[in-house]
Amino acid sequence: MTSDVNIRQMARQEVDDLVDWAGQEGWNPGLHDAELFWTNDRDAFIAAELDGELIGGGAITSYGGEFGFMGFFIVRPEFRSRGFGNTLWHARRKRLLGRLRPGASIGMDGVFDMQDYYAKGGFNFSHRDIRYQVEFADGVEECASGSDHIVPIDEVPFEFLAAYDRTCFPAPRPVFLGDWTSQPDALALGCLREGKLCGYGVIRRCLAGCKVGPLFADDERAAQALYSHLAPFADGTPVFLDVPENNPKATELARRYGMQEVFGCARMYLGAPPDIAHNRIFGVTTFELG
Incomplete structure (x- = not known):
């Protein structure tokens, strides 16, 4: 049941796990991305935990409350198609909106086959990033x-x-x-x-x-x-x-x-x-x- 998922802040070492997963997905992260991203905004990293096990995560970066960006959204393959990703994504969006001033925009780069899903969450297509x-x-x-x-x-x-x-x-x-x-x-x-x-x-x-x-x-x-x-x-x-x-x-x-x-990704706002x-x-x- 998706209600059993615990959505919480990530610990620093879990960001290393997230970067490792990104590498396995073929996203090719930088050698020092984990530390740089954490230093920039340590409150940005959100975990999905099931029975004490980290199953997914993502970043909800706030730039001084003036602009937000949702990225690094990963659910481990064995836990996909079970509603966990949907729960995590909506929790991240809600938390990021709470970190921004009223009316501030949020950006994201989403894979093309998820574009319709993100549109249902209120995001509008801007252009492709290739x-x-x-x-x-x-x-x-x-x-x-x-x-x-x-x-x-x-x-x-x-x-x-x-x-x-x-x-x-x-x-x-x-x-x-x-x-x-x-x-x-x-x-x-x-x-x-x-x-x-x-x-x-x-x-x-x-x-x-x-x-x-x-x-x-x-x-x-x-x-x-x-x-x-x-x-x-x-x-x-x-x-x-x-x-x-x-x-x-x-x-x-x-x-x-x-x-x-x-x-390629779809840049959406x-x-x-x-x-x-x-x-x-x-x-x-x-x-x-x-």
């Missing part, structure tokens, strides 16, 4: 032109980085941003044009290869310069980029580098879609936290 993959056997030709200069992100004043990030994300996220751009096994770069920040990107090692995310840039020129300096970090292993289809230039960038579509610079988003940060 995961692209490529391997560069002979390396990547680095590209920068004109007045664009690629620099380590720690050479960019943090207040400038945070201000730029805010144009591309629905709420301030300073704790996450600081940790994400300084995480181990990663490279974070900024693009300067005439001394002004015109984009930044991060690539991190994952269970397989490396993911670029976020990749935010004023235009395709800056995005290409950043990508071409980030991709060699993968050292011949696969490179992944999660591309929002509502920015056609982002799709063009992925195809320019010979990337192939391997996975409960409440008003955020007013952000979609034309600057060439790669989303994560499917799990937005």
Whole structure:
């Protein structure tokens, strides 16, 4: 009976279990995702427990109460199709609404075959986020032109980085941003044009290869310069980029580098879609936290 499921906060070590399950599902999490996600919002992780056993979980991240994101929704395979996932999902949505100011929106990236289910929960489709993959056997030709200069992100004043990030994300996220751009096994770069920040990107090692995310840039020129300096970090292993289809230039960038579509999610929102610079988003940060 689904009424026997205990919905509660997760303990830190259980987040490691959730990340392990994500790896088994083929979601290819980053090597340090568990600690980074926990540090960002430890109240975000919700567990489903049955007879004292962890059977599912997910994240309900609040960004200062101004914007929420539902992700990392997993129920162990042997407990699926028994109503447990439905109970967990609705409990998470209710709890997240309680963590946000009235009227704040919630985003999510849901697999396509669950889109109708999420729509019944009040979420409206915005666009597709498509995961692209490529391997560069002979390396990547680095590209920068004109007045664009690629620099380590720690050479960019943090207040400038945070201000730029805010144009591309629905709420301030300073704790996450600081940790994400300084995480181990990663490279974070900024693009300067005439001394002004015109984009930044991060690539991190994952269970397989490396993911670029976020990749935010004023235009395709800056995005290409950043990508071409980030991709060699993968050292011949696969490179992944999660591309929002509502920015056609982002799709063009992925195809320019010979990337192939391997996975996708539907970006959906409960409440008003955020007013952000979609034309600057060439790669989303994560499917799990937005």
